[in-house]
Amino acid sequence: MSVKVQSVAKALPAHTRHIDEVMPFLDLWLYGQEERFARKVKKIFENAGVDRRYSIMSPEEIFNNASFEEKNNLYIREMTVLGKYCLEDALKKANLQPADIDFIITVSCTGIMIPSLDAYLINELQLRQDIVRLPVTEMGCAAGISGMIYAWQFLKANPGKRAAVVAVESPTATFQQHDYSMANIVSAAIFGDGAACAILSSHDTDSGPAITGAEMYHFYGATHLMGFDLTNSGLKMVLDVEVPDRIAEHFPDIVHPFLARHGLEIADIQHLIFHPGGKKIIQTVEALFNDLGKNIEDTKEVLRLYGNMSSATVLYVLERFLDRQIPEGDKGLMLSFGPGFSAQRILLQW
Known part of the structure; x- marks a missing residue:
């Protein structure tokens, strides 16, 4: 018995901008800052190696002084949608139905949801009522692989089962409008929003690495x-x-x-x-x-x-x-x- 990765699918939010389209918003954000500092910030964005990014918010919303509550409510709404889309697509790629999933592991660190995303997905897709849930938070960028490791461990102990690992993130929802620190600037320059799902299986007949x-x-x-x-x-x-x-x-x-x-x-x-x-x-x-x-x-x-x-x-x-x-x-x-x-x-x- 081996554990295989059957499929992977991604989902992207509706708002997207090329780096060239982002620069005018930086000019507005940096208005009143020292000119040399503003040039440095724009260079960081230009040299970040990111041509395009996607977001659950428009640029106007990102650079608006929204409250934590407002941004987190948007995170909950949009991450539920993206989580559903990527899980549905991963199931389709693997020729599976929602009832074929025995474990669901959701990972995220850019917002707070209680109940966690997996509960919403169980309702949205009518996943099995006896499905085993594991929400993974606070592991940051490593959590995509962390979730796969937990799924692998579950499936090694349970032959003939399948697990879905759903990762949803909105780093743009963590942007701090009044923070001009290098940490906030660099993260804004490199991060974007997105979701992805991997389906793993311990069925002997299922294929994949x-x-x-x-x-x-x-x-x-x-x-x-x-x-x-x-x-x-x-x-x-x-x-x-x-x-x-x-x-x-x-x-x-x-x-x-x-x-x-x-x-x-x-x-x-x-x-x-x-x-x-x-x-x-x-x-x-x-x-x-x-x-x-x-x-x-x-x-x-x-x-x-x-x-x-x-x-x-x-x-x-x-x-x-x-x-x-x-x-x-x-x-x-x-x-x-x-x-x-x-x-x-x-x-x-x-």
């Missing part, structure tokens, strides 16, 4: 690197400039021992499915992988097309691989980083 291993790696003394502060105006981004250097420092311990425990080296991996955290993190990881003879072109392309959508983004990268004809026997390494600080890894074999 098999998960042959999965692990988490936790950095000590690094809780300050990434996360959110809960303020009266909403979730305020915490993003330390130290993140790329800390990733580089731990990279050998993150990758090589994990592969070695499965009798592999990086040379045995044909496909790298890396979460696009941002341009600097991509450049750091790309340099490390290039030294090992590998590339992360799909990661860079997802960042360019959609921005960083937190937990959902790595599933966008995974979908690109599932939509291709991958030779049997090829192996893939999924990798993401998130608050804690942590690295999440999954080993795939087609």
